[in-house]
Amino acid sequence: MDRGLFITFEGIDGCGKTTQLNLLANYLKENGFEVVVTREPGCKGIGEKIRSLLLNSKDDVSSNCEAFLFLADRAQNIDNIVKPAVERGAIVLCDRHTDSTIAYQGYGRGIDINHLKKLNTLATGDFLPDLTLVFDIDVETSQKRVGEVKDRMESIGVDFTRKVRNGYLDIAINEPNRVKVINSKDSIENIFEQVKSLIKTKLG
Ligand code: TYD
Numbered sequence: 001m002d003r004g005l006f007i008t009f010e011g012i013d014g015c016g017k018t019t020q021l022n023l024l025a026n027y028l029k030e031n032g033f034e035v036v037v038t039r040e041p042g043c044k045g046i047g048e049k050i051r052s053l054l055l056n057s058k059d060d061v062s063s064n065c066e067a068f069l070f071l072a073d074r075a076q077n078i079d080n081i082v083k084p085a086v087e088r089g090a091i092v093l094c095d096r097h098t099d100s101t102i103a104y105q106g107y108g109r110g111i112d113i114n115h116l117k118k119l120n121t122l123a124t125g126d127f128l129p130d131l132t133l134v135f136d137i138d139v140e141t142s143q144k145r146v147g148e149v150k151d152r153m154e155s156i157g158v159d160f161t162r163k164v165r166n167g168y169l170d171i172a173i174n175e176p177n178r179v180k181v182i183n184s185k186d187s188i189e190n191i192f193e194q195v196k197s198l199i200k201t202k203l204g
Contacts, residue, residue: 004034004086005202006127008097011135012165013154014145016184016191020135021093023192024199028091036085039095041070043077050076055151063109067116070101075123083127098124099132099171099179104153107167108160128178131202133195134168135184 007024009017021037028035038044042051050073054066061069074097085092098120106113137145139161146154172179182194 002089004088004090004092005131006082006086006092006094006129007199007202008094008099008129008132009135010096010099010103010132010168011184012137012139012142012161012168014142015135015137016145016188017133017135018095019188020133020191020195021095023188024195025093027196028199034085034088034090036081036090036092037095038077038081038092040077040097040100041073043073043081045076045080047073047076055153057152061152063105063111066109067101067105067111067119070105071119071123074098074101074120078124078127083125086127094129097129097132099134099168102171103164103167107170108156108164130178131198132175132179133198134172134179134181135191136165136168136181137184139165141185 009021011017025035025037040047041054042048050069054061054069054073077094082092082094101116101120102113105111106116139158142161142165143158169181172181180198182191182198184191
């Protein structure tokens with residue numbers, strides 16, 4: 001493979017995307033691919049510090065400040081981890097990316113979506129995912145899975161989560177070629193079968 005693949009994993013909190021990402025990483029490695037796993041927020045290095053600011057800060061954080069911190073982490077992740085790996089032929093699996101900002105800061109917080117799209121383009125240099133998997137669960141299941149100990153983003157509330165979920169479903173309707181929705185109330189094994197079949201269409 002000359003150019004690799006860039007695959008992003010999305011969904012509301014507790015949707016099971018990280019479990020599926022790890023299963024896929026192992027599966028691809030066993031099949032001889034070079035796999036690079038990264039996440040947003042919290043890419044290796046400075047991204048980990050930005051993640052801690054975003055999720056653990058007890059200070060007041062304005063919506064725009066929050067958005068720019070997610071975007072700063074994204075710029076670092078794309079320039080230092082994602083782009084070099086995809087260009088040398090690796091498969092990059094990224095836990096959250098641009099669609100999280102549209103869903104959470106756009107649909108959730110109410111920041112203008114066209115502005116956020118421009119900022120995403122600036123942060124990524126228009127380096128787009130080849131495939132985005134949205135793991136969809138209902139808001140009640142999300143609340144149960146997140147449990148009692150919540151980070152700053154998980155503490156915002158049920159109405160916010162509902163808006164974010166609707167955001168993801170809208171994104172998938174608007175970009176059906178890139179974004180695939182997977183019903184994540186199924187068993188881990190059945191969901192993984194769907195993940196594998198979607199990835200195979202991209203591996204050619
Ligand atoms: P994540 O590490 O995926 O949390 P979890 O494993 O609990 O799903 O993401 C951290 C939080 O940051 C999550 O609540 C979603 C939020 N987020 C945004 O609001 N905007 C963004 O652009 C990104 C990347 C994440």
